[in-house]
Amino acid sequence: MDLQINSFEDYKRVYEYSVAEPEKFWAGIADTFTWRKKWDKVLNWNFTEPNIRWFEGAKLNITENCLDRHLETLGNQPAIIWEPNDPEEDHRVLTYKQLHDKVCQFANVLKNNGAQKGDRICIYMPMVPELAIAVLACARIGAIHSVVFGGFSAQSIADRIQDASCSLVITSDGAFRGGKEIPMKSVIDDALVRCPSVKKVIVLTRSRTPVSMIKGRDAWWEDEVKKVETMGNPDCPAEEMDAEDMLFILYTSGSTGKPKGVVHTCGGYMVYTGYTFANVFQYQPGEVYFCTADIGWITGHSYIVYGPLSQGATSLMFEGIPTWPDAGRLWNIVQIHKANILYTAPTALRSLMGFGLDPVIGKDLSSLKKLGSVGEPINEEAWHWFDDHIGHNKCPIVDTWWQTETGGIMISPIAGVTPTKPGYATLPLPGIQPILVDENGKEIEGNDVSGNLCIRYPWPGMLRTTYGDHERCRTTYFATYENLYFTGDGCLRDADGYYKITGRVDDVLNVSGHRLGTAEVENAINMHANVIESAVVGYPHDIKGQGVYAFVVCPEKHGTDESTRKDIVMTVSRIIGPIAKPDKIQFVSGLPKTRSGKIMRRILRKIAEGDTSNLGDTSTLLDPAVVTEIKEGRI
Ligand code: PRX
Numbered sequence: 001m002d003l004q005i006n007s008f009e010d011y012k013r014v015y016e017y018s019v020a021e022p023e024k025f026w027a028g029i030a031d032t033f034t035w036r037k038k039w040d041k042v043l044n045w046n047f048t049e050p051n052i053r054w055f056e057g058a059k060l061n062i063t064e065n066c067l068d069r070h071l072e073t074l075g076n077q078p079a080i081i082w083e084p085n086d087p088e089e090d091h092r093v094l095t096y097k098q099l100h101d102k103v104c105q106f107a108n109v110l111k112n113n114g115a116q117k118g119d120r121i122c123i124y125m126p127m128v129p130e131l132a133i134a135v136l137a138c139a140r141i142g143a144i145h146s147v148v149f150g151g152f153s154a155q156s157i158a159d160r161i162q163d164a165s166c167s168l169v170i171t172s173d174g175a176f177r178g179g180k181e182i183p184m185k186s187v188i189d190d191a192l193v194r195c196p197s198v199k200k201v202i203v204l205t206r207s208r209t210p211v212s213m214i215k216g217r218d219a220w221w222e223d224e225v226k227k228v229e230t231m232g233n234p235d236c237p238a239e240e241m242d243a244e245d246m247l248f249i250l251y252t253s254g255s256t257g258k259p260k261g262v263v264h265t266c267g268g269y270m271v272y273t274g275y276t277f278a279n280v281f282q283y284q285p286g287e288v289y290f291c292t293a294d295i296g297w298i299t300g301h302s303y304i305v306y307g308p309l310s311q312g313a314t315s316l317m318f319e320g321i322p323t324w325p326d327a328g329r330l331w332n333i334v335q336i337h338k339a340n341i342l343y344t345a346p347t348a349l350r351s352l353m354g355f356g357l358d359p360v361i362g363k364d365l366s367s368l369k370k371l372g373s374v375g376e377p378i379n380e381e382a383w384h385w386f387d388d389h390i391g392h393n394k395c396p397i398v399d400t401w402w403q404t405e406t407g408g409i410m411i412s413p414i415a416g417v418t419p420t421k422p423g424y425a426t427l428p429l430p431g432i433q434p435i436l437v438d439e440n441g442k443e444i445e446g447n448d449v450s451g452n453l454c455i456r457y458p459w460p461g462m463l464r465t466t467y468g469d470h471e472r473c474r475t476t477y478f479a480t481y482e483n484l485y486f487t488g489d490g491c492l493r494d495a496d497g498y499y500k501i502t503g504r505v506d507d508v509l510n511v512s513g514h515r516l517g518t519a520e521v522e523n524a525i526n527m528h529a530n531v532i533e534s535a536v537v538g539y540p541h542d543i544k545g546q547g548v549y550a551f552v553v554c555p556e557k558h559g560t561d562e563s564t565r566k567d568i569v570m571t572v573s574r575i576i577g578p579i580a581k582p583d584k585i586q587f588v589s590g591l592p593k594t595r596s597g598k599i600m601r602r603i604l605r606k607i608a609e610g611d612t613s614n615l616g617d618t619s620t621l622l623d624p625a626v627v628t629e630i631k632e633g634r635i
Contacts, residue, residue, distance in 0.1 A: 243267025272461025407461025
C-alpha cells in the first residue's frame with residue numbers, strides 16, 4: 001500500500017486503509033524510522049485500564065532518528081536556526097553535525113553529573129538553542145525530561161519537581177523577553193528550597209544576571225562542557241530504549257487544582273510527531289520551517305524539536321516575542337531567514353492585527369508557502385487576516401487541532417492537499433478516529449451535528465499515563481465514556497463532515513493558548529490572606545481568546561478595592577505564574593450555590609460573558625438574591 005498523500009483522493013484512500021488496517025498502516029509509517037530492533041507486535045491496547053503499548057519489543061533512541069541518521073546526507077544542513085530576542089544580536093545556525101556534537105557533549109555533561117537512564121530532569125530555560133540541546137541530551141542518555149515553561153513561578157516549578165522527584169535541574173542565569181530581563185536561576189533557587197531530590201543544577205550563561213551559585217550543587221554549563229572536552233572522547237553513544245520507555249513528562253492543567261504530568265514514550269511519540277510533521281506541513285527538503293511556540297509547551301516539544309528534526313528539517317526557533325521591538329518582528333524574521341512554513345497561534349495573530357497593517361507592509365513574505373495555526377479556535381477574522389496579509393492568498397492554512405495528551409496533530413488539513421475552511425480543523429489525519437458523543441456517551445452519527453469529541457482507537461502519540469498516578473489518567477480521559485478517549489473539547493461536524501472545535505466543555509480555560517484549570521486559579525486566589533472563597537470562569541477576550549474572570553469573596557480588605565485586586569493578582573502570579581493572572585476581579589458578598597453547596601458556574605459564566613438576559617432557574621439556589629448583586633456589580 002502506497003502511503004504517500006499527494007491529493008485529496010490519496011488522503012481518502014490512505015485514511016480508509018488506516019481505519020481498516022491500523023496496525024499495518026502504522027507499521028508502514030514506523031518502517032521509515034531507524035530502529036535498533038523492530039517491534040514484536042505493533043499494538044496492544046485497552047481503554048479500560050488503560051493500557052496502550054505501541055511497537056512493543058522495539059528498541060531505539062529518538063536522537064539517533066533526529067540526529068545520527070541525517071549526518072551522512074544532511075550533516076552540513078541547518079538543523080536549528082536561532083533568532084535571538086534582540087535583533088541586533090547575531091543569529092546562530094547549528095547544522096545537523098554541530099547539533100549532534102553539542103548534544104553528545106552535553107549528554108556527557110549530564111552523565112558526569114550523575115544522570116542516568118530513567119532519572120527525571122527538570123529543564124527551565126529561555127528559548128535558546130541550548131534548550132533544544134538539553135532536551136535532546138536527556139533523550140540521548142535515556143533520562144526523562146520535564147520542561148517547565150519560563151512563565152511559571154517557583155511554587156509551580158517546585159510542585160512539578162517534587163511530583164517527578166527530579167534529581168537534576170538545567171536552567172540559565174536569566175532570560176530576555178522583549179524589553180525585559182527575567183531571572184531564571186533565582187526562581188529555581190526559590191523552588192529548590194522545597195525540593196530535596198535535586199542534587200545538581202546546571203546553569204547556562206545567557207543574560208549575565210547576577211546569581212548565587214551553591215557549592216557542590218550548582219555548576220556553570222560552560223565549565224561542565226570544558227570538563228568533558230578535556231576528557232577527550234566527544235561522542236556519546238545513544239542509550240538503547242524500549243519503544244514504551246518514558247521519553248518525557250509534560251505538566252498540563254486539568255479540571256482539578258493540581259496539574260498532571262502527561263507521559264509520552266519513545267517509539268510511538270517519535271513515529272507520530274515525525275509522520276504528522278512531514279504530512280501536515282508537506283515538508284520538502286531544504287524548506288525553512290518556523291514555529292513560534294515555546295519549547296516549554298507541547299507544540300515546541302513536538303514541532304520545534306522532535307518532529308522536524310526526525311524528518312531532517314530546518315527548524316527556526318525564536319527567543320523573543322512577536323511585538324518587540326515592534327509588531328513587525330515575526331515578519332522580519334520570515335524575511336531574513338526566508339521561512340517557507342510559519343506555524344503560530346491565533347492569539348499572536350489577533351494581537352498583531354491590533355497594530356494594523358503598517359508593520360506588515362513592505363516586508364518580503366514571498367518565501368512563505370504554508371501557514372499553520374494551533375492552540376485554540378481560530379476566529380474567522382484572524383484566519384482571513386492570516387490568509388490575506390501574510391499568505392497573500394496563496395498559502396494553505398492548516399488549522400491543527402490537538403492536545404498535550406495527544407502528542408501530535410490529530411485533526412487538520414494537509415497543506416495544499418486537502419481542503420481548508422476558515423475556523424475549521426477539517427478532517428482527521430490518517431490513523432485518527434474521532435467520534436462525537438452526547439452527555440450519556442451515545443454516539444452522535446451523521447453530519448451537521450455537535451457533541452463531545454472523543455477518539456475511539458489508539459494512535460501512537462497518545463499519552464500512556466499521568467506520572468505517578470495512573471488512576472488519574474483513567475478517570476480523566478477514559479472513564480467519562482466507556483472505551484473512548486475523551487478530549488474535553490466540544491465539537492461540531494458540519495454538513496460536509498468537517499470538524500470545528502468549539503472549545504472546552506470542562507473547567508479548563510484556554511488563555512492566549514495557555515491551558516489553565518479554573519480550580520488551579522481559584523486555589524491560588526484563595527491563598528490571599530483576606531479571601532474567603534472564589535470562583536473563576538472564562539469570558540471571551542478579543543486577543544487572548546479567553547480571559548480569566550474571578551468572582552471573589554473578600555469581606556475585609558487591607559486597603560482599597562483596587563489595591564486588593566493588585567494584591568490578588570500578585571498572589572496568583574507568585575503561586576502559578578504571570579500567565580494565570582486574572583483579567584477581571586469582581587468582589588461579591590457570596591457565590592451562587594445550590595443547596596448542596598455546589599457553585600453554579602453556569603450562572604457565573606453567563607454573567608462574565610455579559611449574557612444576563614436568561615440565567616435559567618435560580619430559585620433552587622441557597623441565596624437567589626446574590627445573583628442580582630453579582631449581575632449588577634459586573635465589571
Ligand atoms: O481546547 C483545545 C485547544 O487547546 C486544547 C489543548 O491545549 P494544550 O494541551 O495546551 O495544547 C495546545 C497545543 C496543541 C484543546 O483541548 N486547541 C488546540 N488546538 C486547537 C484548539 N482548539 C481549536 N482549534 C485548534 N486548532
